[in-house]
Amino acid sequence: MAVPIVLSDTTVIGTLCAADPKPYTFSDTELESLKMLANIYTFIVTQTNDSHSIQEDTIRQQSKLIINELAADLADQVRNPMQTVKGFMQFLLDEPKFHQYKQVILTEFEKMEDSLHSFLLTTKPAYPRKEKLSLANLLVETTTSLKEDADKNKVTISLIIDALPELKADKIQMKRVFSNFIMNGIDASKDVNGQVKVHCYTASVNKICIAISDNGKGIPLNELNKVGKPLYTSKDEGYGLGISIASDMIKAHQGELFIETHSSGTTIFIYLPLEHK
Numbered sequence: 001m002a003v004p005i006v007l008s009d010t011t012v013i014g015t016l017c018a019a020d021p022k023p024y025t026f027s028d029t030e031l032e033s034l035k036m037l038a039n040i041y042t043f044i045v046t047q048t049n050d051s052h053s054i055q056e057d058t059i060r061q062q063s064k065l066i067i068n069e070l071a072a073d074l075a076d077q078v079r080n081p082m083q084t085v086k087g088f089m090q091f092l093l094d095e096p097k098f099h100q101y102k103q104v105i106l107t108e109f110e111k112m113e114d115s116l117h118s119f120l121l122t123t124k125p126a127y128p129r130k131e132k133l134s135l136a137n138l139l140v141e142t143t144t145s146l147k148e149d150a151d152k153n154k155v156t157i158s159l160i161i162d163a164l165p166e167l168k169a170d171k172i173q174m175k176r177v178f179s180n181f182i183m184n185g186i187d188a189s190k191d192v193n194g195q196v197k198v199h200c201y202t203a204s205v206n207k208i209c210i211a212i213s214d215n216g217k218g219i220p221l222n223e224l225n226k227v228g229k230p231l232y233t234s235k236d237e238g239y240g241l242g243i244s245i246a247s248d249m250i251k252a253h254q255g256e257l258f259i260e261t262h263s264s265g266t267t268i269f270i271y272l273p274l275e276h277k
Contacts (some may be wrong), residue, residue, distance in 0.1 A: 001030075003038045007046060051250045079116060128170035128252050135200060135208065136161045138171060143198065147148070147184070155194030157184045164203040167208060168275050169253055177246045181212045181268045184243070188216030188266065206274055213267035219259070 005014045044246075086109045093102040143157050150157050185196035195215045203209040250257050250270060258269040 001080055003034045005038050005041055005045075006043060010170045044186075068203045076140050078111075082112060082116075083110075086116055095237060096252065128249070130168045130253075131171055132166045132168055133171050133174075135167050135169075135210075136181055138175060139198060139200060139210070142175050143182065146179060146182055147202065149183065150186050150196070152193075153186055153190035153194065155190055155197045157182065157186075157198065160197070164200060164202060168271060169272065170183060170249075173249045175181060177249050178210065178212070180243065181270075184268075185216070185266070187215035189214040192216065203271060207271050208274060210270040210272070211267055212240060212270070213265055215265045218263050219261040221261075 001117050002015045002017045004012050030275050049261060050218045089105055089109070091103075093096065106188065139159060139161060143159055146157065182196055182198065186194065192215060197211075197213045199213075201209055201211075218266070247257050252271075256269075256271040258271075260269065261265045
């Protein structure tokens with residue numbers, strides 16, 4: 001006699017069996033007892049999975065809080081001395097002999113301030129300010145801005161855009177999301193005559209999909225579940241924030257993120273909802 005062990009999502013994870021070496025017909029009572037044991041086992045497995053999921057979510061949220069605190073502290077420690085130095089530089093650069101350098105130096109200070117501001121926004125993204133936008137134009141703009149990086153790494157970027165309706169989204173956040181995943185594709189495929197393909201299409205009446213694929217070596221399966229967690233990175237440089245922040249931005253748009261990987265490359269699927277009147 002055998003009873004399947006089925007989770008609430010209809011996944012069969014095993015079978016509970018009872019056997020007797022002698023020919024024997026099990027009674028209804030014995031069958032019900034075996035079903036009860038199977039249900040108890042299902043409950044234990046479900047509770048264990050839920051507990052692990054809650055623990056992972058808690059750790060993830062704690063990591064993000066630590067990152068936000070570190071970012072704010074770092075910003076204060078950098079911004080204040082930078083403003084002091086900038087003030088003294090403006091005073092010193094008023095000397096006629098330094099006039100030719102003044103604008104260059106002040107421009108570089110402004111770039112540093114902008115980078116610091118962007119870093120703070122990246123570690124703690126603002127609520128998306130949605131507006132109607134052309135996803136096609138945004139993707140063209142994004143891939144064009146990354147062409148220099150792609151060329152430097154001998155990677156080609158191809159863009160396929162189907163006919164699309166307008167989308168309501170935060171343009172700045174979406175550009176950061178796309179830039180992050182395209183740059184990851186460039187990094188992953190730069191040693192193999194790299195190719196990064198971006199395909200945007202209507203997945204259903206309610207969803208648009210942006211698929212970003214590369215022909216790199218893929219993500220090891222034992223690391224796949226770590227992707228998107230704060231501070232995890234497979235690169236020699238960086239802090240492991242990119243995918244985590246991109247994932248948060250996608251969720252803030254009520255979107256979904258899926259990763260498909262194998263030894264010959266990785267594809268990122270970003271699904272964004274269409275808002276119908």
